[in-house]
Amino acid sequence: MAKTRWLDEQEMAAWTAFLEASHRVFRSVEQQLKEEAGLSHPQYEILVKLAAAGGAGLRMTELAESLITSKSGLTYQIGRLEERGLVVRGEVPGDIRGVTARLTDVGAAALRAAAPGHVARVREVLIDGLDRHQLTVLAEALGEVSDRLREHGA
Numbered sequence: 001m002a003k004t005r006w007l008d009e010q011e012m013a014a015w016t017a018f019l020e021a022s023h024r025v026f027r028s029v030e031q032q033l034k035e036e037a038g039l040s041h042p043q044y045e046i047l048v049k050l051a052a053a054g055g056a057g058l059r060m061t062e063l064a065e066s067l068i069t070s071k072s073g074l075t076y077q078i079g080r081l082e083e084r085g086l087v088v089r090g091e092v093p094g095d096i097r098g099v100t101a102r103l104t105d106v107g108a109a110a111l112r113a114a115a116p117g118h119v120a121r122v123r124e125v126l127i128d129g130l131d132r133h134q135l136t137v138l139a140e141a142l143g144e145v146s147d148r149l150r151e152h153g154a
Contacts, residue, residue: 025125032121037114042069042077044118047111050087050103057102059092086110 007015030041037044049066050057058066064074078101081087086107092098103111130138 028125029118029121032117033114036117037110039110039114040077042067042073043081044111044114046074046077046081046101047086047103047107047114050101051108051111053103055102057090057100060089060099060101063101081107084110 026041033039033041033044039047045067046063049063060071060074060078064071067074069077078087078089082089084106085104087101088104090100090102092100127135
C-alpha cells in the first residue's frame, strides 16, 4: 500500500485558492449568463463551439469531447437549445448512427447578443484583476494540468 503524500502548507493553499476562485468565477459567470441571456454556462459553451465549427456543425461525440462532458449531459443540453430554436440536430451522411449539432441563425444571434455581457463578466471576475505576467503563469500552469489529465484520459 502506497504511503499517503499529504499536502504541505503551500500545496494546500494552492489547492484551496484554486477551488474557491474557480467556484466563485463559475458561479458569477453562470449567474450573468442566466440573468442576461437565459443560458447556462454549458449552453453558452455549446453555442461558442458550434459557431466556431461553421455551417457543418460538429458530431455530437466531438462536441462532447471538446466540452469535456458526457454524451448524455450534452444530449440534454442540446435538447434544451433545440427547443429554443438555437441549434438543430442532423444525421451524418453515410453514418446512420452519427448525429451532428449545428447552430441556427437564431442561435448565432443569441450568441452575438450574449457574448458582450459574458466577456465583460469574465474580464471583471478574472482577467482584469491579473497583470500580463500573472495571466501567462495562470495559462501555462492550468494548460500543464489539462495536458497531463488529457494524456491520462481524464
